[in-house]
Amino acid sequence: MIFEKIGLVKKPEYFGGNSWELPTDIDLVSKASEELEKRLLDAGWGDDTYSLVTSFSEALINAIV
Numbered sequence: 001m002i003f004e005k006i007g008l009v010k011k012p013e014y015f016g017g018n019s020w021e022l023p024t025d026i027d028l029v030s031k032a033s034e035e036l037e038k039r040l041l042d043a044g045w046g047d048d049t050y051s052l053v054t055s056f057s058e059a060l061i062n063a064i065v
Helices: 028-042 046-064
Strands: none
Touching: 028 046
């Protein structure tokens, strides 16, 4: 972690673009959900955002485990 902070190790960019290729890392579920929520809100989905993000998170968890 310290090497990432000082710039010696480049953090992978998992959420760039519209096609996400994620490793099977359960710790990425919350980050992916946050990114999806941000994009849905930016796109104007409003009230439907919560249910879509929850469904996405559950599907991602099921795909990983």
